[in-house]
Ligand SMILES: Cc1cc2nc3c(=O)[nH]c(=O)nc-3n(C[C@H](O)[C@H](O)[C@H](O)COP(=O)(O)OP(=O)(O)OC[C@H]3O[C@@H](n4cnc5c(N)ncnc54)[C@H](O)[C@@H]3O)c2cc1C
Ligand SMILES: Cc1cc2nc3c(=O)[nH]c(=O)nc-3n(C[C@H](O)[C@H](O)[C@H](O)COP(=O)(O)OP(=O)(O)OC[C@H]3O[C@@H](n4cnc5c(N)ncnc54)[C@H](O)[C@@H]3O)c2cc1C
Ligand code: SF4
Ligand code: SF4
Ligand code: SF4
């Protein structure tokens with residue numbers, strides 16, 4: 001029997017599963033479709049103020065780093081599972097590795113290619129500083145060359161001769177004994193809910209964009225004019241608990257991350273005011289209730305889901321909501337609105353369902369064997385880890401992933 | 416001891432970007448002149464996946480006994496060092512880093528000054544590297560059995576998982592029987608999970624399992640030893656016992672209480688707690704007596720959430736399920752009065768909506784807490800400034816009720832005050848086990864070899880408890896596999912001659928690694944090398960390996 005496991009997805013869940021398995025002496029093949037590691041967490045900021053606020057982002061980062069020195073691990077970024085067949089009680093898999101087209105040994109990180117690329121945004125770029133993959137990549141969905149056009153500017157302009165657009169996709173075959181699916185979630189698509197003006201007004205952003213800005217720049221500025229916003233609104237349950245968009249569940253993490261972010265903004269910019277529009281606040285987990293009570297001292301909580309966000313003539317946002325205490329409709333000015341996007345099933349779910357013979361639950365996440373067997377699936381030898389099974393925060397994803405590793409090990413051992 | 420070292424220095428030009436700021440040729444020459452440096456090389460990078468291997472092959476070829484990597488501050492320096500160590504068989508602790516990019520190249524606009532500073536930094540790094548001791552790892556034999564404190568679903572499930580992985584487990588339960596909170600919970604957890612059935616079947620499996628021992632009516636009185644070989648002193652119905660265990664799992668669950676001061680009225684026949692209702696539902700006769708026979712008559716049952724403290728997904732789950740049942744089966748009018756409905760759990764939002772469509776009336780209050788009039792005949796609740804889920808505003812409504820079910824407050828087990836110090840682990844401000852530290856979360860504690868799982872560190876829904884049980888079992892299996900545990904030798908060392916036995920270190924060690932026997936004694940298996948003891952010892956009797964006073968002085972001395 002092959003003591004080897006395929007882990008699909010290198011978010012915090014996939015990384016944790018891989019580390020646990022590798023450390024237990026199992027050969028791990030970790031396949032990640034994007035160029036970088038870490039999944040969603042790779043773009044989050046630390047939410048510490050004068051104290052650590054326990055968002056667990058650093059824990060996820062540390063796991064990413066541990067991966068570099070893990071034994072028994074083959075990592076394939078930029079890769080997807082092309083084919084999968086059951087054989088000899090295990091699985092025969094074919095992985096397609098998309099080339100990076102940039103030879104990292106030659107690349108001197110001069111940025112000339114990024115500057116010269118005619119597409120916006122540039123199709124050749126260094127992945128964000130936080131992702132642990134630190135070599136240039138080409139987004140072939142955008143790149144003109146791969147759209148059949150004649151462009152090869154980057155290759156010509158590169159002084160080190162590091163760009164080679166003629167590289168071809170490579171296929172590799174493996175035999176594994178078990179599979180752990182850790183393909184994560186997709187953030188709710190903000191363009192699906194028009195009334196908050198995402199896309200139409202630059203100062204309506206998602207919490208994901210806020211996280212990224214804070215991680216990279218360390219401070220907050222308004223997309224429209226670069227000024228520091230004074231009045232900031234968060235809008236909860238965006239794309240969750242909402243039958244109109246078909247998401248009849250609570251995303252579990254957005255109340256907590258919003259409060260940590262709001263608290264951080266208040267700390268960084270004490271002169272700004274932060275308002276959270278909400279239906280119900282979810283407090284669970286360790287010490288979070290006290291944190292919520294502290295937040296209530298410095299943040300305004302308004303219990304209503306705004307009906308509309310507009311922009312007025314002075315480049316300010318106008319949020320319309322119902323003041324239930326006064327029983328009337330109010331319109332207030334804000335500089336920035338942050339939509340607390342929920343967790344939706346991963347974008348490749350349908351593909352994977354077909355490839356792996358899995359099922360989805362009523363909310364579209366992968367269906368587990370039973371409510372108490374959240375790692376196991378009806379497909380033999382295939383296990384689930386992290387948010388691909390349902391909303392979880394980082395620490396819960398970690399616990400779930402260790403569980404998945406344990407289940408996979410037991411499965412391999414039993415055969 | 417410091418003679419005859421062969422130090423290698425690797426200068427990284429960060430993909431060519433440092434050349435403009437630092438004279439790397441000069442630095443290379445400079446390093447070649449430093450004592451005991453036998454090899455210097457300029458590299459383009461050392462942070463790429465293939466770099467550790469390249470460096471390792473040089474180490475082997477040149478037979479280096481120490482390595483200084485000079486470049487940027489490596490976020491992942493530890494993993495780079497460990498990768499190099501693995502490939503080269505040089506101890507990871509003999510590989511050190513110097514940040515010549517931020518602290519020299521970027522800090523000084525002039526190339527000459529920057530280069531000069533880098534020289535100083537490299538000299539100090541080499542001086543320190545010469546004096547590094549390799550930290551040796553040691554394998555100690557370890558007991559392949561685990562003591563589990565608490566025989567609720569969490570403890571039992573962990574025992575079963577451990578048994579499956581080839582470990583023995585002893586479950587220590589203070590009550591005369593296993594089962595914990597679920598034993599008293601008859602209400603279905605959802606359409607699939609019937610708590611009584613589930614817990615009974617798990618108890619049965621555990622009882623039959625030859626690798627699981629069960630000690631009921633038992634308590635831990637003292638814990639000695641270290642990971643791999645803990646000695647647990649146990650009292651079972653007055654009799655004393657000692658048990659050896661490789662690791663300890665704490666799964667002691669939580670308690671519920673009725674905070675009368677928060678509600679302002681006592682429990683009575685008409686006002687009962689969720690637990691009381693749950694116990695009644697477990698008994699067909701009692702249930703009929705309480706809920707049956709309402710035919711033709713209007714009967715109101717009111718559930719109150721969020722008044723004893725913030726509500727939780729556990730109590731919300733219970734309320735929604737039971738409400739739905741009472742509405743459907745006994746046709747009572749059901750009211751749920753809440754502040755924040757806690758639907759952060761699988762299926763809870765859908766259940767919440769189902770309750771609404773079943774005709775259960777959900778009323779939300781905000782800052783204004785409801786007012787109560789309670790008499791033998793009836794219960795009245797006033798809700799002012801009401802926020803209803805019907806999206807309608809009302810001044811004040813009064814609901815006459817026949818039965819009111821109040822939410823209890825979830826509290827830490829009453830004996831955590833004794834248990835936590837016994838185990839040497841800390842508690843959070845609410846009194847639950849293990850302070851919140853994301854790096855220990857979810858299941859590790861400040862004490863090596865002691866784990867917390869389930870509702871004793873914070874109240875959690877059953878699926879999460881099951882996940883933690885699997886995670887706990889695997890972590891224990893990794894640490895104790897093959898009956899061995901790996902520890903660092905002499906990470907912190909006490910100079911017995913200097914120790915005055917003032918007990919400062921014993922008091923301050925955050926990992927409870929120090930005991931005494933004529934002088935302070937540090938357990939290698941428990942010590943995490945944090946250095947607290949060394950910095951606080953008034954007699955300067957403790958040294959931490961790789962940060963000995965000797966090394967620190969060497970570094971300061973040169974720069
Ligand atoms: C705005 C926001 C802020 C948050 N902040 C916090 C916080 O502060 N603290 C906290 O605890 N939690 C937070 N969360 C929740 C956190 O993001 C999740 O718990 C965590 O990211 C889950 O990790 P995962 O590995 O399950 O999924 P992901 O991070 O989504 O990773 C999945 C990985 O799988 C890859 N993948 C997908 N499909 C395929 C495929 N077909 N083949 C190969 N690879 C594939 C993806 O590229 C990705 O790398 C936040 C969530 C949001 C939306
Ligand atoms: C009325 C009610 C309804 C609920 N409804 C739901 C629901 O719908 N869904 C859901 O998921 N959960 C629900 N729960 C919660 C669920 O029952 C608990 O989360 C779960 O039982 C906790 O399991 P545990 O093993 O962590 O702790 P417990 O079940 O509390 O077990 C802990 C055990 O440890 C023992 N112990 C404590 N201290 C010591 C000591 N010092 N030495 C030795 N033994 C000790 C205790 O006696 C006990 O047997 C409900 C709970 C109640 C009370
Ligand atoms: S990333 Fe989060 S958990 Fe880590 S230090 Fe910052 S606030 Fe604390
Ligand atoms: S080929 Fe052209 S479009 Fe494609 S990455 Fe290079 S410059 Fe950009
Ligand atoms: S966690 Fe909070 S914001 Fe997110 S869906 Fe649930 S209630 Fe809404």
Ligand code: SF4
Nearest residue numbers: 914915917918920952
């Ligand atoms: S602090 Fe120093 S002197 Fe005091 S007991 Fe510890 S080692 Fe001995």
Ligand code: SF4
Nearest residue numbers: 924942943945946948
């Ligand atoms: S270094 Fe000292 S204080 Fe720190 S864990 Fe070890 S013995 Fe305890």
